[in-house]
Amino acid sequence: MKGMVFKGKCEVALLDFPDPLPGPGEAVIEMKASGMCGTDLHYYRHGMAESLEMLGMRDRMTSDPIIGGHEPCGVIVALGPDIDSRTFKVGDRVMVFHYAGCCHCDHCRTGWTQLCDNGARIYGVLEHGGHAEYMKVPASSLVHLPAEMSFKGGAAVACGTGTAYGALLRLNISARDTLAVYGLGPVGLSVAQLASAMGVEVFGIDINTDRLSRSKAFGVAHAIDGGKVDPVEEILKLTGGKGATCAVDCAGHEQVRNQAVRSTSIWGRIALIAVGGNLTLDVMKDLIARQRTIVGSFTFSEVGMKECAHFIADHGVEVDRVFSDEWKLSQAAEAYSNFNKQAGGKGVFTF
Known part of the structure; x- marks a missing residue:
């Protein structure tokens, strides 16, 4: 599959990656929408190393290229063997809470995974993100997308909204x-x-x-x-x-x-x-x-993400309005060059 990586100096690259396969407790999501966030501009302009230095996470950076994008939304296409079908099943429409933690500390247990005592893994930063055809994540990071919402709306809720x-x-x-x-x-x-x-x-x-x-x-x-x-x-x-x-x-x-x-x-x-x-x-x-x-206020909790989506669905909030530009992944260089001007609204890749 193709995945987009941030190279710094206002450059991105589309690289080839193997299609992901789910292990125990994991799910593979076929991307339908992947939003572009203002935070991504730090990685776009300065590269991952300098950006992670600013965030105090340089020591956790991998030498392998990481697929960007931390506003993912799509459909489950594969599940690990131990996932309870009453929770998730192939074909479910889902948003991805873009953090994963130890699952055992108090912060993880209350849905504030980004504050994990043992260090959160951030998708699109330290782990492969949503600017690709497929994305592998722990099933515990998935949140069902209400039927009233589009995939683009789900991508908005995944971070910015x-x-x-x-x-x-x-x-x-x-x-x-x-x-x-x-x-x-x-x-x-x-x-x-x-x-x-x-x-x-x-x-x-x-x-x-x-x-x-x-x-x-x-x-x-x-x-x-x-x-x-x-x-x-x-x-x-x-x-x-x-x-x-x-x-x-x-x-x-x-x-x-x-x-x-x-x-x-x-x-x-x-x-x-x-x-x-x-x-x-x-x-x-x-x-x-x-x-x-x-x-x-540092992003939101996993419970808050679900609550936000249901508030939008229940009140008919036209969350898709936040996107002013829609792109295909093959247009990634043009998309981020345009987003970098910070003159319009929000961009989103659709698949």
Whole structure:
């Protein structure tokens, strides 16, 4: 089979790999959709070695090329001999939770496999991912795809949209809240779309006019151009001086993160999910005296992934809208060159 690998310096390669065969506890998935994530751009630009160095995982890197892609969705085509047919069977439509762990530590047992005490294996980074015709994973990492959802929708939930849902859960958000979303790329748009479906009034902030225009279709009630106005002042104005009750940073820049904090009200809750950038605050003025809470939100749990998919199915959320570009695997070089511009929405490979 063909699989795509990141070479760094904005280059990818399509290489030949043997078709995978399942061992005990494993499943082989025929890919139907494999999403492109903003995190992939780190590997695309800098290569796996430098990216894993940044993540503190360089010592776990293999010398063999690794197939990229950590937003996989497809159909089971083969199962190991010990898989209970009441759980999974050939032909099932599934999403892949893109982490695998020891299965025994407290984090793994509660579905937070990426926090595994013994070191999580990340598909598309340390293990072969979904930018290929087939993918082999532990059956324990599979989540059934609701019948109401497309394969593309399942690929979105497998990382970007699932990450958005995870952040909203961390904020314990409800229709009583107002939400400022900083950065209207694919994850930010997913945050806005899901929050809007929950009945939340959403303020969307970006400096890209195309993204701001597009955000209206994702439930953004107030699109704010952060390059033309101070978003903190604008949100205070729109909320009668109170500020939004919640904010999510999907941009990953220090100034923007600072704005996300300062645009919230007393008792404000802020979730940081973007990779990159630091945060400097006047702790007394910006946090203690305002009773604000800041949380870091790292993707989502396996249970949260299932919950996200069923929320989308039950509420008719048009999650496929997040994809602006659809590609075949043979177009991988063009696809990532286009995605690297970060001017449009999200790309997906379909099979």
